[in-house]
Amino acid sequence: MERATLATNGPFWRIGLPWFLASLPAAPLAVLPHEAGHYVVYWLLDVPDLRFYPMAVGWTNIPFRTAIATGDLAAAAAIAPIRAVALAHLAGPVVTYLVVALCCWACAWWKPLPVFVAIAYLSQVRVVAGVRHIADELLGRPIPDNRVFDELQFSHLTGVPVEWPIGFGVAILAVSGTWLLRFFPSGQRAIAIPAMMAGLVTGAMLYAGVLAPWLSP
Structure with missing residues (x-):
């Protein structure tokens, strides 16, 4: 099967604008499935006082x-x-x-739409928190008591070294991120990539500042 490729011709607005616009909805499409994963497991295992928010899952977790x-x-x-x-x-x-994985599959076997590429990249931005944590450990810097991210909490609760899930996430990012580069238009990456990044930042700000508060109960 011949792999589909994105159009590479046209003036600036025909290259950059589609990537910018396609990246705008990536924030909710990346965040909501992640939070839904938390919520479903909490719900199935009867965690008390459970609430779903567009940016997080809430329950009586401070005590x-x-x-x-x-x-x-x-x-x-x-x-x-x-x-x-x-x-x-x-x-x-x-x-x-x-x-x-679904975004990569869609790009390879259906259509390499910019929105799939944008979602795949944005979904993995969260790995930065883990990399920062590992860097702090290696450099001997103090770990803040209020540092909270999923892999660290999982490690605290299970005793599994936090480096394992963080390392897995970094590996997924390295492999998928490198592989997805092929779906940027050849010869136009200097336009498409900044346009995608601008769309991701704009979309994330709109989601966090406008849509998520509006959807919150």
């Missing part, structure tokens, strides 16, 4: 985190099943990787 931080596992387990919370933290990244 739970306090109990975990102080080593009081019995108190934490009385609030919510510890393994359930650990699985829920892992579910978000797993769903994100599935979204990336």
Whole structure:
């Protein structure tokens, strides 16, 4: 099967504008599946006081985190099943990787639409938090007590070294990110990539500042 390619001819607006516009909806299409992954596992495992928001999943987790931080596992387990919370933290990244895989599949076997490329890249921006954490560890910098991201929470709850899930995420980004470069128009990447990045930033700001607050209960 011959791989489809994106159009490469035309003036600036015919190259950059489609990538900019296609990247605008990437934020909700990247964030919502990730949060839905958390929510479904929490719901299936009966975590209390569960609420779904466009940017996060809420539940009575501050007392739970306090109990975990102080080593009081019995108190934490009385609030919510510890393994359930650990699985829920892992579910978000797993769903994100599935979204990336689906976008790659769509580009390869259906149509390499700019929106698929944009979603795949934006979904993996979250790996920056993990890379920063590893860098802080390697450089001996203090780890802030309020640092929270899924892989770190999963590590705290299970004892699995945080480097493992972070390393897996970095590997997925390296492989998929390199592979997806082929779907930028040949000879026009200097236009398409900045246009996509501008669309991603604009879309993320609109989602976080306008759409998500409007959708929140």
